[in-house]
Amino acid sequence: MKDVASAAGVALKTVSRVVNGEPGVHPETAERVRAAIDLLGYSRNESARVLRSGRTATIGLVIEDVADPFYAGLSRAVEDVVIEHGCLLLSGSSGEEPGRERELVETFCARRVDGLIVVPAGDDHSYLRPELEAGTAVVFADRPPEPGIDVDTVLADNAGGARRAVRHLLEHGHRRIAFLGDDPAIFTAAERLRGYREELGELFDPRLVSMRSPSAVGVRAELDRLFGLDDPPTALFTGNGRYTVTTLRALERRRVALVGFDDFELADLLDPGVSVVAQDPARMGQVAAELLFHRLTGDAGPSQHVELPVQLIIRGSGELPAGSI
Amino acid sequence: MKDVASAAGVALKTVSRVVNGEPGVHPETAERVRAAIDLLGYSRNESARVLRSGRTATIGLVIEDVADPFYAGLSRAVEDVVIEHGCLLLSGSSGEEPGRERELVETFCARRVDGLIVVPAGDDHSYLRPELEAGTAVVFADRPPEPGIDVDTVLADNAGGARRAVRHLLEHGHRRIAFLGDDPAIFTAAERLRGYREELGELFDPRLVSMRSPSAVGVRAELDRLFGLDDPPTALFTGNGRYTVTTLRALERRRVALVGFDDFELADLLDPGVSVVAQDPARMGQVAAELLFHRLTGDAGPSQHVELPVQLIIRGSGELPAGSI
């Protein structure tokens, strides 16, 4: 900028004014400055600007894994809102490790991001307190923060979706419905289990529940166990997208009534099409980002908690009658 | 940092030394400084550090769309390498718009990223010249830069993959093989068309080629046109993952011999399983990031051009005989 100023024969500040489109610069002078800028290929140093102004125009996003379609969709939606507000997005995958989550958040904060969107991997968010007090805006998405932390949150209607899935299977005559889901330490998994249990009421049987991380081998073994029971399940409810796919693969084209949580590409092309309770990851990302920018533009009201609806999509697998194995 | 210094009763510089682990500080003093840091919840302002040192420890990634599984996989791999080097990742989706690509690159450069990985959307990369001269390291992935720009590049063996796919179909008795692909203005689409054409040799028939953006309606119409020909195709070769899925959907479970470029989740669960020529997006991201860090650690040799192999995966659809429609 100094070079531009001397090339244009003006003061530093005048160049700054031109670069920032501030008023009060003679059009002719501004033109001369712009010419010098082009000539020298100058581009403003954002680090210095940040240092001076305090605003980084950067948002941090911590998710579990960008390579997971759910989070990829969420990311893209967040990115669109962020760009629209003239900001950039720093993103990182926690890989479901609380330590990594914390590291990412702290690194983002050291870079003075204006706001954070976090899909938490762990339960302990006390490390966020100093940041919150320092005025960093934070929004949690998909999973809530630990109880003591009071920030804007966007969740899906996990329990309601599970109830809807189970009700659908009950309506098709099933009484023995198994649940295959993630470790209940994960909030969404626990919520879906709750919905499943509530909807089943007296039909609930703990032997029909299998919750662990979705390895192909593990799921296969669990299916063997379930179908080996005296009173085996006639229908399956799978607790997330990856679980649904792993289960379908383990079933090896056996036709079993099944409803999955989360939609996934090609669910409609399988035979039968896979009925699912669909979330809208893009909407979740969009809402989270909008809540964040609402805070950034000065809203200091009480924290908001948004619950997004889910939708049952009927494609065939959920409508198979009992006894079709 | 100033507050920490006065709280610990030392000079600014001493705090700086402790924070950076520089030698020459009495252990006891360092301990006092660390206590003050914890007490005040201090975290170093990276912007100021960048301003002073010039290194941002940030890499920019421009892709087409994070929500596309191919780029999501690539992103994740880039992210892993970047984190391993103690850096962060700024990413943005160009949405296949050259203007957006340019904007993203320029914004990243204004933030003084140490390096850039670009999946270009456009053909004109002259805007990169000043950045390259300014010493920003750049790697192109998936598609090459315009001819005049000489930078490290990672491409898949697009033409070879297409040849392999076509050869596979020829080996199964097909002589009328249609190609459905993206606009040949896109490098990868053009290369795949070239491979298709070369492998077919005299069997090549321009009426069997359909290249446009993959809308559901468009693909349906093209299939109608192709199958309405006097001498209709007996097999399809689809030019990328999205095209393959759109085509499968348009086929409405008609059984047609098909090989797709790009692997996709659930390809194995469809009936028949979809044979594909698979790229490895994670490997591409990893190689691109490693090339970049190689440059950043001082390699000034001639630009490198890596071609990644592709792999034919046989699952059933590519092995259907002619006349099975």
Next chain:
DNA sequence: GGAGGGGCGGACAACGTTGTCAAGCAGGTG
């Protein structure tokens, strides 16, 4: 006891930008 040296701590400038404040200048008005 004094000189020399090593270990440690501190003062200061600089990175590139922007906010504050004031100066210069032309034109209009009393």
Next chain:
DNA sequence: CACCTGCTTGACAACGTTGTCCGCCCCTCC
């Protein structure tokens, strides 16, 4: 002609960090 006003421009400090350089203190050795 003096004064005021409004427009344009510029000088300077400050943001928080790090690199350079200097000085102090204590120890050791002569």
